Protein backbone atom coordinates (compact mmCIF):
# COMPACT_ATOMS: atom_id res chain seq x y z
CA UNK A 1 0.00 0.00 0.00
CA UNK A 2 1.38 3.43 -0.96
CA UNK A 3 0.84 6.92 0.44
CA UNK A 4 0.21 9.72 -2.07
CA UNK A 5 0.40 13.36 -0.98
CA UNK A 6 -2.10 15.55 -2.88
CA UNK A 7 -0.71 19.07 -3.09
CA UNK A 8 -3.63 21.38 -3.90
CA UNK A 9 -1.99 24.73 -3.01
CA UNK A 10 -1.68 27.37 -5.72
CA UNK A 11 1.99 28.28 -5.94
CA UNK A 12 5.08 26.26 -6.88
CA UNK A 13 6.93 27.76 -3.91
CA UNK A 14 4.39 26.42 -1.38
CA UNK A 15 4.21 23.07 -3.20
CA UNK A 16 7.97 22.59 -3.20
CA UNK A 17 8.18 23.41 0.52
CA UNK A 18 5.43 20.85 1.33
CA UNK A 19 7.10 18.18 -0.80
CA UNK A 20 10.47 18.81 0.84
CA UNK A 21 9.04 18.66 4.37
CA UNK A 22 7.14 15.40 3.84
CA UNK A 23 8.92 13.47 1.08
CA UNK A 24 10.61 11.04 3.49
CA UNK A 25 7.15 9.60 4.29
CA UNK A 26 5.51 9.84 0.86
CA UNK A 27 5.61 7.32 -2.01
CA UNK A 28 3.81 9.38 -4.66
CA UNK A 29 3.90 13.18 -4.89
CA UNK A 30 0.75 14.57 -6.53
CA UNK A 31 0.63 17.91 -8.30
CA UNK A 32 -3.07 18.63 -7.64
CA UNK A 33 -5.56 19.92 -10.19
CA UNK A 34 -5.65 23.56 -9.00
CA UNK A 35 -1.83 23.57 -8.80
CA UNK A 36 -1.19 22.27 -12.33
CA UNK A 37 -3.77 24.75 -13.69
CA UNK A 38 -2.19 27.64 -11.80
CA UNK A 39 1.47 26.84 -12.31
CA UNK A 40 1.57 24.82 -15.51
CA UNK A 41 3.73 22.08 -16.91
CA UNK A 42 7.06 23.62 -15.82
CA UNK A 43 6.34 22.54 -12.25
CA UNK A 44 6.30 18.90 -13.37
CA UNK A 45 9.95 19.04 -14.52
CA UNK A 46 10.97 21.01 -11.44
CA UNK A 47 9.30 18.63 -8.97
CA UNK A 48 10.74 15.57 -10.74
CA UNK A 49 14.25 17.07 -10.75
CA UNK A 50 14.02 17.69 -6.99
CA UNK A 51 12.47 14.28 -6.18
CA UNK A 52 13.76 11.90 -8.87
CA UNK A 53 13.22 8.77 -6.78
CA UNK A 54 9.54 9.52 -5.99
CA UNK A 55 6.67 8.70 -8.31
CA UNK A 56 5.09 11.90 -9.57
CA UNK A 57 1.35 12.05 -10.33
CA UNK A 58 -0.26 14.95 -12.17
CA UNK A 59 -3.97 15.18 -11.33
CA UNK A 60 -5.06 16.37 -14.76
CA UNK A 61 -8.65 15.08 -14.43
CA UNK A 62 -8.72 15.07 -18.23
CA UNK A 63 -12.19 15.34 -19.82
CA UNK A 64 -11.17 15.50 -23.50
CA UNK A 65 -8.06 14.93 -25.64
CA UNK A 66 -6.72 12.22 -23.36
CA UNK A 67 -3.64 11.31 -25.35
CA UNK A 68 -2.70 14.92 -26.10
CA UNK A 69 -2.82 16.04 -22.46
CA UNK A 70 -1.13 12.94 -21.06
CA UNK A 71 1.69 13.12 -23.65
CA UNK A 72 3.02 16.50 -22.55
CA UNK A 73 2.86 15.57 -18.86
CA UNK A 74 4.76 12.31 -19.34
CA UNK A 75 7.30 14.13 -21.52
CA UNK A 76 7.82 16.67 -18.71
CA UNK A 77 8.50 13.93 -16.13
CA UNK A 78 5.15 12.72 -14.76
CA UNK A 79 4.91 9.01 -13.92
CA UNK A 80 1.13 8.89 -13.55
CA UNK A 81 -1.74 11.07 -14.82
CA UNK A 82 -5.46 11.04 -14.09
CA UNK A 83 -8.34 11.00 -16.56
CA UNK A 84 -12.02 11.27 -15.62
CA UNK A 85 -14.18 8.17 -15.65
CA UNK A 86 -17.11 10.31 -16.85
CA UNK A 87 -15.16 11.27 -19.99
CA UNK A 88 -15.84 9.61 -23.32
CA UNK A 89 -14.31 6.13 -23.47
CA UNK A 90 -12.12 7.34 -26.39
CA UNK A 91 -10.63 10.03 -24.12
CA UNK A 92 -9.81 7.43 -21.47
CA UNK A 93 -8.37 5.16 -24.15
CA UNK A 94 -6.21 8.05 -25.41
CA UNK A 95 -4.68 8.60 -21.95
CA UNK A 96 -3.96 4.86 -21.71
CA UNK A 97 -2.37 4.84 -25.18
CA UNK A 98 -0.10 7.71 -24.07
CA UNK A 99 0.85 5.90 -20.85
CA UNK A 100 1.75 2.69 -22.71
CA UNK A 101 3.77 4.70 -25.27
CA UNK A 102 5.82 6.32 -22.46
CA UNK A 103 5.98 3.32 -20.11
CA UNK A 104 3.92 5.26 -17.53
CA UNK A 105 0.56 4.88 -15.74
CA UNK A 106 -3.04 6.14 -15.70
CA UNK A 107 -5.58 6.47 -12.90
CA UNK A 108 -9.22 6.69 -14.02
CA UNK A 109 -10.96 8.91 -11.45
CA UNK A 110 -14.54 7.74 -10.78
CA UNK A 111 -15.73 11.08 -9.37
CA UNK A 112 -19.39 11.55 -10.45
CA UNK A 113 -19.57 8.24 -12.35
CA UNK A 114 -23.05 6.80 -11.75
CA UNK A 115 -22.29 3.11 -12.36
CA UNK A 116 -18.76 2.80 -11.01
CA UNK A 117 -18.53 -1.00 -11.19
CA UNK A 118 -19.40 -1.15 -14.90
CA UNK A 119 -17.04 1.72 -15.74
CA UNK A 120 -14.22 0.22 -13.66
CA UNK A 121 -14.55 -3.08 -15.56
CA UNK A 122 -14.55 -1.23 -18.92
CA UNK A 123 -11.40 0.76 -18.17
CA UNK A 124 -9.64 -2.28 -16.69
CA UNK A 125 -10.33 -4.06 -19.98
CA UNK A 126 -8.78 -1.10 -21.86
CA UNK A 127 -5.58 -1.37 -19.80
CA UNK A 128 -5.94 1.36 -17.16
CA UNK A 129 -3.51 0.88 -14.27
CA UNK A 130 -5.76 2.08 -11.44
CA UNK A 131 -9.32 3.12 -10.71
CA UNK A 132 -9.69 6.08 -8.35
CA UNK A 133 -12.48 6.11 -5.77
CA UNK A 134 -12.86 9.77 -4.98
CA UNK A 135 -15.14 12.17 -3.13
CA UNK A 136 -14.15 15.62 -4.35
CA UNK A 137 -13.74 18.56 -2.01
CA UNK A 138 -17.16 20.05 -2.91
CA UNK A 139 -18.71 16.62 -2.27
CA UNK A 140 -16.87 16.33 1.06
CA UNK A 141 -18.27 19.72 2.02
CA UNK A 142 -21.74 18.27 1.33
CA UNK A 143 -21.01 15.33 3.68
CA UNK A 144 -19.75 12.64 1.29
CA UNK A 145 -16.89 10.20 1.88
CA UNK A 146 -15.32 7.57 -0.41
CA UNK A 147 -15.62 4.70 2.08
CA UNK A 148 -18.88 3.08 0.92
CA UNK A 149 -17.78 3.06 -2.73
CA UNK A 150 -14.35 1.76 -1.76
CA UNK A 151 -15.92 -1.16 0.12
CA UNK A 152 -18.21 -1.93 -2.84
CA UNK A 153 -15.56 -1.66 -5.56
CA UNK A 154 -12.90 -3.57 -3.64
CA UNK A 155 -15.23 -6.60 -3.66
CA UNK A 156 -16.45 -6.18 -7.25
CA UNK A 157 -13.34 -5.46 -9.36
CA UNK A 158 -9.76 -6.73 -9.69
CA UNK A 159 -8.05 -3.54 -10.86
CA UNK A 160 -5.86 -1.81 -8.20
CA UNK A 161 -7.74 0.96 -6.38
CA UNK A 162 -6.65 4.45 -5.41
CA UNK A 163 -8.79 6.18 -2.76
CA UNK A 164 -9.12 9.90 -2.03
CA UNK A 165 -11.46 12.31 -0.35
CA UNK A 166 -10.88 13.91 3.02
CA UNK A 167 -8.88 10.99 4.44
CA UNK A 168 -7.27 11.78 7.79
CA UNK A 169 -5.86 10.00 10.85
CA UNK A 170 -9.37 9.37 12.21
CA UNK A 171 -10.73 7.76 9.04
CA UNK A 172 -7.56 5.99 7.91
CA UNK A 173 -8.10 2.64 9.64
CA UNK A 174 -11.38 1.91 7.85
CA UNK A 175 -9.81 2.89 4.52
CA UNK A 176 -6.75 0.70 5.10
CA UNK A 177 -8.98 -2.25 6.00
CA UNK A 178 -10.26 -2.28 2.37
CA UNK A 179 -6.66 -2.74 1.15
CA UNK A 180 -6.48 -0.11 -1.61
CA UNK A 181 -3.22 0.06 -3.57
CA UNK A 182 -2.81 3.80 -2.94
CA UNK A 183 -4.18 6.06 -0.17
CA UNK A 184 -4.29 9.73 -1.19
CA UNK A 185 -4.13 12.35 1.55
CA UNK A 186 -4.30 16.07 0.82
CA UNK A 187 -5.70 18.59 3.28
CA UNK A 188 -5.07 16.47 6.39
CA UNK A 189 -1.32 16.83 5.72
CA UNK A 190 -0.98 20.06 3.72
CA UNK A 191 -3.33 21.96 6.05
CA UNK A 192 -1.75 20.65 9.27
CA UNK A 193 0.31 22.88 11.55
CA UNK A 194 3.09 20.32 11.23
CA UNK A 195 2.71 18.48 7.88
CA UNK A 196 5.81 16.34 8.48
CA UNK A 197 4.47 15.01 11.78
CA UNK A 198 1.08 14.04 10.28
CA UNK A 199 2.69 12.52 7.17
CA UNK A 200 4.91 10.42 9.45
CA UNK A 201 1.93 9.16 11.50
CA UNK A 202 -0.14 8.32 8.40
CA UNK A 203 2.82 6.65 6.72
CA UNK A 204 3.49 4.53 9.83
CA UNK A 205 -0.08 3.17 9.80
CA UNK A 206 0.12 2.43 6.07
CA UNK A 207 3.48 0.64 6.39
CA UNK A 208 2.12 -1.44 9.26
CA UNK A 209 -0.86 -2.55 7.15
CA UNK A 210 1.20 -3.31 4.02
Ligand SMILES: O=C(CO)[C@H](O)[C@H](O)COP(=O)(O)O
Pocket residue numbers: 006007008032033059135136137164165166167184185186187188
Ligand atom coordinates in the same frame (compact mmCIF):
# COMPACT_ATOMS: atom_id res chain seq x y z
O1 LIG B 1 -8.39 15.71 -6.18
C1 LIG B 1 -8.70 16.34 -5.19
C2 LIG B 1 -9.88 17.21 -5.19
O2 LIG B 1 -10.59 17.10 -6.39
C3 LIG B 1 -7.87 16.21 -3.94
O3 LIG B 1 -6.52 16.26 -4.28
C4 LIG B 1 -8.18 14.90 -3.23
O4 LIG B 1 -9.55 14.92 -2.81
C5 LIG B 1 -7.27 14.68 -2.02
O5 LIG B 1 -7.33 15.77 -1.16
P1 LIG B 1 -8.14 15.72 0.25
O6 LIG B 1 -7.46 14.66 1.09
O7 LIG B 1 -7.96 17.11 0.82
O8 LIG B 1 -9.55 15.37 -0.09
